[in-house]
Structure formats: structure tokens, C-alpha cells
Amino acid sequence: xxxxxxxxxxxxxxxxxxxxxxxxxxxxxxxxxxxxxxxxxxxxxxxxxxxxxxxxxxxxxxxxxxxxxxxxxxxxxxxxxxxxxxxxxxxxxxxxxxxxxxxxxxxxxxxxxxxxxxxxxxxxxxxxxxxxxxxxxxxxxxxxxxxxxxxxxx
Numbered sequence: 001x002x003x004x005x006x007x008x009x010x011x012x013x014x015x016x017x018x019x020x021x022x023x024x025x026x027x028x029x030x031x032x033x034x035x036x037x038x039x040x041x042x043x044x045x046x047x048x049x050x051x052x053x054x055x056x057x058x059x060x061x062x063x064x065x066x067x068x069x070x071x072x073x074x075x076x077x078x079x080x081x082x083x084x085x086x087x088x089x090x091x092x093x094x095x096x097x098x099x100x101x102x103x104x105x106x107x108x109x110x111x112x113x114x115x116x117x118x119x120x121x122x123x124x125x126x127x128x129x130x131x132x133x134x135x136x137x138x139x140x141x142x143x144x145x146x147x148x149x150x151x152x153x154x
Contacts, residue, residue: 012067013075017059020076020123024083029057037062045071048078050085052092057082069130076120083119084112108141118148 013031021028029048037047037060045065049058059078065071084090090112096102107113117134124130134142 010067013061016067016072016075017079019127020079023123023127024079024119026079026083026086027057029059029079029082032058032060033063034060035063044074046074046078048081050082050092057085069124069128069132072128073120073124073132076123077116080116080119081112084115089115104136105138105141108137109144114141114144114148115152117145118152121145121149122152 017031018028037044045062047060049060050056059075061071061075085092095110095112096107108117121132121134124132134145137145
């Protein structure tokens with residue numbers, strides 16, 4: 001994979017997004033390379049923006065993000081959020097962003113985050129043969145992700 005450092009999406013990125021959208025059967029979102037993600041930690045590589053008024057989805061990707069497996073996982077995770085919104089799987093207004101008074105554990109235990117992690121886990125396994133380890137996450141979060149991943153696979 002290559003370094004992604006320009007203000008136009010690379011062919012590699014476009015291919016990954018198209019492949020993942022096809023897998024989820026969702027429309028391609030707008031892709032917007034950015035220098036900094038709004039209100040996100042320095043380790044976050046990508047983020048999904050959704051406009052309820054227009055119904056538009058935009059995937060923001062840091063221009064300094066390497067196109068590696070972690071970035072592909074992050075893209076699949078964010079595209080699953082698009083799928084969740086389209087299919088009204090969760091109440092968007094109940095979602096609590098990280099850094100808004102909830103702990104990292106509480107953030108990751110939200111059903112929409114468990115589902116997005118689980119989808120991205122399956123996607124990486126199916127398309128790249130990679131098992132993500134979720135090293136920074138607690139044992140109960142990992143267990144919830146693996147249980148949801150099994151449900152999605154059925």
C-alpha cells in the first residue's frame with residue numbers, strides 16, 4: 001500500500017471504498033482528504049460526516065494517513081456507519097462521540113461502534129486474510145465485537 005498525501009483521493013483509495021460500498025450495497029460517499037479531522041485524536045485516520053438535511057455522506061481521510069491495513073479497517077468501519085444510518089439500525093441521536101464525557105470503553109461499547117468494528121473485522125478477514133486484534137480495547141469490548149462479527153457472518 002502507498003502513502004496517501006495529496007488532496008485528491010488516490011486510485012487505491014477509490015478502489016477500496018468502491019469495493020467496500022459494493023460489499024455493503026450502499027452508494028459511494030463523497031471522499032474528502034483533510035489535513036486534520038474535527039475533534040478527533042491524532043490516531044484517528046478517517047471519519048464519516050452525515051448531513052441529515054441533505055442525506056449526504058462524506059468520508060474524511062487525513063492526508064497523512066498511510067494506506068495500510070489500519071486505514072482500510074477504518075474506512076470499512078466508517079462505511080458501516082453509513083450502512084447503519086441508511087438502514088436505520090440505530091438511533092443517531094443516541095450516539096455519543098468520543099471525547100464528550102464518555103470513556104473510551106463506553107464509546108466503544110455503543111451498539112453502533114460494536115457493529116462497525118465487527119463488520120470491519122469481517123471485511124479485513126474476508127478481503128485481506130487479516131485478523132484485527134483490537135489491542136487497545138478491553139476484553140469485554142473485544143468479546144462483544146467477536147460476538148457481533150459471528151452474527152453478521154450468518
